[in-house]
Amino acid sequence: MNLEDAFAWARVSIGDSPIPGFILNMPRTIEGVPTELQIARECALLGNYDTALLYFESILQTIQLYAKTVSDTSLRERWLLTRQELSLEFQVIKDIGMELASFKERPLGSNSFTRSKSSLDDEPSYGDPVDKDVWPAPDPPARRPIYRKTKANDEDNLPSWARNQVNSSISSARAAAQRGKAAAVSKSAVSKGKIGGSKSSSSGKPGTASPPPGKKLVRKAQSQPTLVDRVAREKEDNKEKVAPETDENGKPNFDGAGYDKELVEIVKRDILQSTPNVRWTDIAGLREAKSLLEEAIVLPLWMPDFFQGIRRPWKGVLMTGPPGTGKTLLAKAVATECGTTFFNVTASMLTSKWRGDSEKIVRLLFEMARHYAPSTIFIDEIDSVCSTRGEGSEHEASRRVKSEILMQMDGISGSLGTNAEGEREPIVMVLAATNFPWHIDEALRRRLEKRIYIPLPDLETRRELLRLNLQSIKIADDVVLEELAEKIDGYSGADITNICRDASMMSMRKRIRGLSPEQIRSISKEELEAPATKEDFEAAISKIQSSVSQADLKRYQEWMDEFGSY
Numbered sequence: 001m002n003l004e005d006a007f008a009w010a011r012v013s014i015g016d017s018p019i020p021g022f023i024l025n026m027p028r029t030i031e032g033v034p035t036e037l038q039i040a041r042e043c044a045l046l047g048n049y050d051t052a053l054l055y056f057e058s059i060l061q062t063i064q065l066y067a068k069t070v071s072d073t074s075l076r077e078r079w080l081l082t083r084q085e086l087s088l089e090f091q092v093i094k095d096i097g098m099e100l101a102s103f104k105e106r107p108l109g110s111n112s113f114t115r116s117k118s119s120l121d122d123e124p125s126y127g128d129p130v131d132k133d134v135w136p137a138p139d140p141p142a143r144r145p146i147y148r149k150t151k152a153n154d155e156d157n158l159p160s161w162a163r164n165q166v167n168s169s170i171s172s173a174r175a176a177a178q179r180g181k182a183a184a185v186s187k188s189a190v191s192k193g194k195i196g197g198s199k200s201s202s203s204g205k206p207g208t209a210s211p212p213p214g215k216k217l218v219r220k221a222q223s224q225p226t227l228v229d230r231v232a233r234e235k236e237d238n239k240e241k242v243a244p245e246t247d248e249n250g251k252p253n254f255d256g257a258g259y260d261k262e263l264v265e266i267v268k269r270d271i272l273q274s275t276p277n278v279r280w281t282d283i284a285g286l287r288e289a290k291s292l293l294e295e296a297i298v299l300p301l302w303m304p305d306f307f308q309g310i311r312r313p314w315k316g317v318l319m320t321g322p323p324g325t326g327k328t329l330l331a332k333a334v335a336t337e338c339g340t341t342f343f344n345v346t347a348s349m350l351t352s353k354w355r356g357d358s359e360k361i362v363r364l365l366f367e368m369a370r371h372y373a374p375s376t377i378f379i380d381e382i383d384s385v386c387s388t389r390g391e392g393s394e395h396e397a398s399r400r401v402k403s404e405i406l407m408q409m410d411g412i413s414g415s416l417g418t419n420a421e422g423e424r425e426p427i428v429m430v431l432a433a434t435n436f437p438w439h440i441d442e443a444l445r446r447r448l449e450k451r452i453y454i455p456l457p458d459l460e461t462r463r464e465l466l467r468l469n470l471q472s473i474k475i476a477d478d479v480v481l482e483e484l485a486e487k488i489d490g491y492s493g494a495d496i497t498n499i500c501r502d503a504s505m506m507s508m509r510k511r512i513r514g515l516s517p518e519q520i521r522s523i524s525k526e527e528l529e530a531p532a533t534k535e536d537f538e539a540a541i542s543k544i545q546s547s548v549s550q551a552d553l554k555r556y557q558e559w560m561d562e563f564g565s566y
């Protein structure tokens with residue numbers, strides 16, 4: 001369908017039917033988008049907001065579906081950006097439509113708009129509002145003509161002011177499209193049209209044929225912001241409210257245009273952690289895991305030319321193992337030590353708190369990660385959002401979130417090549433953790449190319465853990481860390497931290513037993529901070545059992561034998 005045909009169709013349908021059937025039958029191809037967009041904008045210009053919105057919806061959907069099929073990240077990003085801009089336009093048109101509807105609901109009567117005989121027989125026309133200060137001028141689109149198709153020539157049925165406007169819009173749109181400046185199309189088309197007004201009336205000189213009805217109102221309407229003004233203003237607002245110029249590191253702030261401001265704030269506040277402040281030295285043992293993570297993340301940053309082609313960096317790393325073994329700490333240390341921006345997401349955040357918005361959050365998250373690259377996205381408890389697909393109990397929303405994560409991970413090129421603009425691809429690494437690796441969807445498992453096991457601490461690590469945990473408290477001379485470390489075989493790092501905390505509070509508990517609140521308050525700090533004894537540690541160990549069973553360990557071993565990738 002060429003532009004004229006499409007437009008003729010659209011014009012015929014305006015007024016004939018609230019939902020023109022041809023829209024529903026329209027082929028949804030990406031090639032059809034420019035034409036559809038042209039029609040959508042023309043419909044908006046002529047005040048047929050319902051039809052314009054239908055077109056916009058179809059366009060947004062087409063772009064979204066198409067973007068999913070584009071493997072080139074930068075190209076896909078550009079499509080998604082275009083989609084964001086169009087959805088802003090869509091929103092503005094929707095707002096205008098709603099505003100207009102609210103005018104229509106007001107009764108026509110003494111305190112409303114008066115009707116006068118129109119130069120067009122079948123067209124409603126409005127005179128001046130009775131009280132201009134109280135009642136705003138109705139939006140000119142309310143006066144839109146109802147066009148009817150004739151055998152002779154469709155355009156004959158258009159009043160000349162509208163025909164001139166449409167023709168000039170189309171020709172300028174064509175010219176601009178040829179120059180490849182799509183943005184200019186809307187600007188010139190809309191500003192010329194002033195949404196249902198006319199060029200001639202804007203200059204105060206009526207056109208050659210009958211001027212548009214309700215000239216005074218049209219003039220008044222011209223002082224109102226145009227579609228383009230509103231889009232531009234909304235973008236400005238977004239920038240002002242969402243994105244100050246630079247962050248604390250002097251990096252340009254993420255421009256959340258096109259996204260719900262609240263979502264951008266949520267991600268910035270709850271997920272983005274620029275400095276998690278955990279060092280390798282804060283983590284006991286796990287030497288293998290540390291060096292693997294370093295290799296996966298630091299080396300590609302240091303030697304980008306080496307990590308090309310088959311040696312591209314890993315897209316994702318899965319850390320699995322019993323609970324409390326330091327997986328979260330490792331992820332934080334990666335971000336601190338490697339200087340990457342850290343996005344800390346727990347899957348439960350996505351599945352509960354923002355149900356409904358979860359997919360948008362995932363999209364936003366990856367977009368922000370690319371903006372602040374090099375970035376590490378840490379997804380804890382990934383099994384709860386990416387469990388095996390198609391299970392009966394699977395919720396539709398979590399299925400969509402899962403698909404979005406997979407799609408976004410595919411978008412991480414993993415190569416350090418250059419994009420169409422000659423810029424280096426941003427490095428975004430997904431680091432996931434789970435205590436239930438057997439629940440993970442196989443498609444996700446494949447994308448998490450490195451799958452490493454974070455084990456229970458061995459003897460040396462347990463000793464180191466005791467040392468780390470006890471460095472800020474006093475311990476009695478009878479405490480031998482080596483002996484203690486042997487006694488707590490089978491305990492996780494988190495269990496050991498609990499034991500140390502409990503033991504360090506034993507002397508205080510003994511000291512305050514049987515005392516009144518008054519007496520407790522009068523105890524000196526020195527007395528309370530008596531060193532933890534061997535007896536205290538033994539009491540703590542007898543109270544706290546290991547949180548990991550042998551059966552669990554066996555299951556991890558079996559899974560790693562089958563799917564592990566070091």
Ligand SMILES: Nc1ncnc2c1ncn2[C@@H]1O[C@H](COP(=O)(O)OP(=O)(O)OP(=O)(O)O)[C@@H](O)[C@H]1O
Pocket residue numbers: 282283284285286322323324325326327328329330380433434435465468492493494495497
């Ligand atoms: N290797 C370690 N070095 C230092 N502290 C550790 C280590 N392992 C565990 N801990 C302690 O255990 C706590 C829990 O660790 P972390 O949250 O990293 O475990 P996790 O494996 O992510 O647990 P979960 O699977 O339950 O989320 C830490 O805050 C820390 O006190």
